[in-house]
Amino acid sequence: xxxxxxxxxxxxxxxxxxxxxxxxxxxxxxxxxxxxxxxxxxxxxxxxxxxxxxxxxxxxxxxxxxxxxxxxxxxxxxxxxxxxxxxxxxxxxxxxxxxxxxxxxxxxxxxxxxxxxxxxxxxxxxxxxxxxxxxxxxxxxxxxxxxxxxxxxxxxxxxxxxxxxxxxxxxxxxxxxxxxxxxxxxxxxxxxxxxxxxxxxxxxxxxxxxxxxxxxxxxxxxxxxxxxxxxxxxxxxxxxxxxxxxxxxx
Ligand SMILES: NC(=O)c1ccc[n+]([C@@H]2O[C@H](COP(=O)([O-])OP(=O)(O)OC[C@H]3O[C@@H](n4cnc5c(N)ncnc54)[C@H](OP(=O)(O)O)[C@@H]3O)[C@@H](O)[C@H]2O)c1
Numbered sequence: 731x732x733x734x735x736x737x738x739x740x741x742x743x744x745x746x747x748x749x750x751x752x753x754x755x756x757x758x759x760x761x762x763x764x765x766x767x768x769x770x771x772x773x774x775x776x777x778x779x780x781x782x783x784x785x786x787x788x789x790x791x792x793x794x795x796x797x798x799x800x801x802x803x804x805x806x807x808x809x810x811x812x813x814x815x816x817x818x819x820x821x822x823x824x825x826x827x828x829x830x831x832x833x834x835x836x837x838x839x840x841x842x843x844x845x846x847x848x849x850x851x852x853x854x855x856x857x858x859x860x861x862x863x864x865x866x867x868x869x870x871x872x873x874x875x876x877x878x879x880x881x882x883x884x885x886x887x888x889x890x891x892x893x894x895x896x897x898x899x900x901x902x903x904x905x906x907x908x909x910x911x912x913x914x915x916x917x918x919x920x921x922x923x924x925x926x927x928x929x930x931x932x933x934x935x936x937x938x939x940x941x942x943x944x945x946x947x948x949x950x951x952x953x954x955x956x957x958x959x960x961x962x963x964x965x966x967x968x969x970x971x972x973x974x975x976x977x978x979x980x
Contacts (some may be wrong), residue, residue: 735760743817747917751933841885
């Protein structure tokens, strides 16, 4: 299958989980990839397993200058970037007793600050080119505040909101902005959860859903549908009903 032939896609957060699976899926489908995350060795191994034809650019996406430098270098090296997919995130369950304010700020810097840094790095280039695609990763955890979810849920709610604004503002400039909202996917991130995750799927299934979504006209890419439609329904509940139901569940 070569439906991503001639597409150049920058994946930020490619060293594990959904990002690594997406890299394999898009590589199989013909895309040229730029693979980013902090762990360079993991990215190099991933590249080798895909034949070695992609570029590895390690970076800390919380650092705006590094993100800009990678984007500028790509353009200077003649890469016609078509799409950037921001998947980087940190997660640590928050039980309300933990008062690790440093970890909270780290999560804000990577999960949300990283999204702004990504947009800041590529928007001028896409505007100049007159086209482009920016894909941010939210979560169904951003639909409503969840128990033990903050601050992760808060960053994901903000990502959805940010993507909506950008979709409106940049759509006028022929830049397609999308948001990915996964349910549970088995990755190092969810391995930290000590509860049963309903309708959890494998990263390969998530990657196929994202690849389909990248080519669709839809703003939101969400999966697995059985779970995400339940969460969408929950989002519509009035606050009093949502809070009384959630109190009974926990
Ligand atoms: N798994 C799920 O059930 C689920 C559900 C909803 C949403 N999501 C979202 O899906 C995305 C991918 O998560 P995942 O489940 O695949 O988790 P993961 O395996 O932990 O992947 C997270 C990725 O983010 C990268 N990253 C973290 N901090 C970074 C930084 N400062 N700079 C650059 N890269 C950084 C990590 O690489 P390095 O450590 O090498 O930097 C890794 O590649 C995240 O946005 C997550 O919130 C996941």
